[in-house]
Amino acid sequence: MPVLDTPLQIGSARIRNRLYRAPVLEGAGSGPDAAKLYARQFVGNARAGVGLIIQGNSCIYEEGRTSPGMTLVNTRERVLRLGEMVDAVHPEGAAVFLQIGHGGMYAMEAWHHPYAAERKGPLIAPSKPPWFLRPAFLRAPVHAMTTEEVRAMAGRFGDVASWAREAGYDGVQLASGNAKLVHQFLTPFYNRRADEFGGSVERRASLLRAIREAVAERAGDDYACTVKIPVDEKSPPLTPRISFEDGMEMCRLAQEWGYHAVTPVRLSVLPDTTLTKGDIPASLWRNKTMKRRLREAASSRVQWSLLMAGYVVGSVRNPFEPVWNRAVFTEAKRRLSIPVFAVGGIRTTEEVNGILDSGQADMVGIGRPFYAEPDLAARILGGSDEPRRCRNSNFCVPAEMLGMRGTCYNPAVKKTTAAT
Numbered sequence: 480m481p482v483l484d485t486p487l488q489i490g491s492a493r494i495r496n497r498l499y500r501a502p503v504l505e506g507a508g509s510g511p512d513a514a515k516l517y518a519r520q521f522v523g524n525a526r527a528g529v530g531l532i533i534q535g536n537s538c539i540y541e542e543g544r545t546s547p548g549m550t551l552v553n554t555r556e557r558v559l560r561l562g563e564m565v566d567a568v569h570p571e572g573a574a575v576f577l578q579i580g581h582g583g584m585y586a587m588e589a590w591h592h593p594y595a596a597e598r599k600g601p602l603i604a605p606s607k608p609p610w611f612l613r614p615a616f617l618r619a620p621v622h623a624m625t626t627e628e629v630r631a632m633a634g635r636f637g638d639v640a641s642w643a644r645e646a647g648y649d650g651v652q653l654a655s656g657n658a659k660l661v662h663q664f665l666t667p668f669y670n671r672r673a674d675e676f677g678g679s680v681e682r683r684a685s686l687l688r689a690i691r692e693a694v695a696e697r698a699g700d701d702y703a704c705t706v707k708i709p710v711d712e713k714s715p716p717l718t719p720r721i722s723f724e725d726g727m728e729m730c731r732l733a734q735e736w737g738y739h740a741v742t743p744v745r746l747s748v749l750p751d752t753t754l755t756k757g758d759i760p761a762s763l764w765r766n767k768t769m770k771r772r773l774r775e776a777a778s779s780r781v782q783w784s785l786l787m788a789g790y791v792v793g794s795v796r797n798p799f800e801p802v803w804n805r806a807v808f809t810e811a812k813r814r815l816s817i818p819v820f821a822v823g824g825i826r827t828t829e830e831v832n833g834i835l836d837s838g839q840a841d842m843v844g845i846g847r848p849f850y851a852e853p854d855l856a857a858r859i860l861g862g863s864d865e866p867r868r869c870r871n872s873n874f875c876v877p878a879e880m881l882g883m884r885g886t887c888y889n890p891a892v893k894k895t896t897a898a899t
């Protein structure tokens with residue numbers, strides 16, 4: 480039997496096969512229809528055979544979302560309401576993990592005009608922004624969290640995990656990449672703290688230990704608790720960053736501290752398109768809704784231009800590259816005994832089987848292509864050589880940032896519909 484079809488145990492979660500839907504936002508928000516909006520996508524994905532669905536980043540505090548469509552999981556009631564979606568997915572055989580996090584200094588309260596205007600307090604971060612980023616935060620004060628606040632935040636991660644377990648989710652993943660708050664703690668680019676959460680690789684990573692302990696204590700030691708680890712970061716010249724070896728050490732520490740799986744990823748310290756790679760999202764210029772939403776979000780011409788420049792430069796510097804994290808997940812797999820998740824530019828059945836059969840990773844994740852092809856798992860699991868639909872055009876990226884629904888916005892891509 481191909482490895483792809485074999486089950487895998489991750490903490491308390493049994494996953495029926497090795498294909499997972501990587502976390503991409505659905506723009507489902509936090510309204511009364513959030514569970515239904517998620518179910519509309521996930522039930523079809525599950526029916527098509529995917530083993531695990533990781534729901535996109537959901538925010539543990541009332542402030543801290545990075546886009547208006549991001550779901551809040553800051554209360555038990557909110558998380559329990561999402562259980563309706565999990566209950567709809569489970570009969571189709573897939574497991575569901577909830578990804579949890581916070582945007583830190585890149586929360587939308589920093590840049591998205593209506594939310595910035597209503598911000599209740601300063602943005603939170605491990606330290607004040609590096610000096611050369613400060614002009615971008617002139618109108619959004621940043622508060623360096625106290626040690627007590629960091630401990631309380633770790634506790635909140637534990638609470639959310641326990642609510643997730645109660646709601647039926649099979650596990651959690653920390654949103655610890657993509658320049659979000661946990662990532663900001665891990666990287667020396669942002670973290671210049673002098674307390675127990677700053678300094679050496681181990682001390683910066685010790686937020687992961689505090690969160691892991693809180694999750695074990697409140698949701699149960701066996702509850703599947705997984706983490707994304709930034710490895711070999713890109714950072715501006717002469718600035719500190721997580722090197723390849725630092726990232727590997729963080730993977731080792733995550734294993735030592737009881738995480739049930741890791742997803743090592745190459746990232747930038749900036750919230751640019753390093754995490755997706757691919758084309759410039761031309762949708763901003765062509766799609767009327769996106770254009771309007773961007774103008775509403777970016778209050779000044781300078782801010783608007785900065786956002787656009789970030790996209791263009793990011794995309795030019797990060798062209799699509801098939802399986803671009805291979806070097807990092809393969810090395811993590813070689814060094815660790817816990818399951819290693821692969822993600823990033825994996826598209827074909829051949830690539831999926833190649834990674835699994837040669838033991839380069841234990842689970843293989845696909846992200847964006849699920850927008851264009853919700854029944855993609857059937858094609859991969861069935862070994863079909865039908866051409867893939869996603870063109871890595873990244874039209875979905877600004878849409879997500881501006882709070883639109885998670886779907887493929889490339890007019891040249893013929894979409895399939897989820898088999899719900």
Ligand SMILES: Cc1cc2nc3c(=O)[nH]c(=O)nc-3n(C[C@H](O)[C@H](O)[C@H](O)COP(=O)(O)O)c2cc1C
Binds near residue numbers: 501536822
């Ligand atoms: C629109 C969009 C939203 C994303 N949201 C998240 C997220 O919430 N959490 C996360 O860890 N990664 C997120 N990602 C990154 C994906 O999980 C994945 O790592 C990335 O897209 C590369 O995989 P792919 O080439 O298969 O799409 C997002 C990517 C896209 C395109």
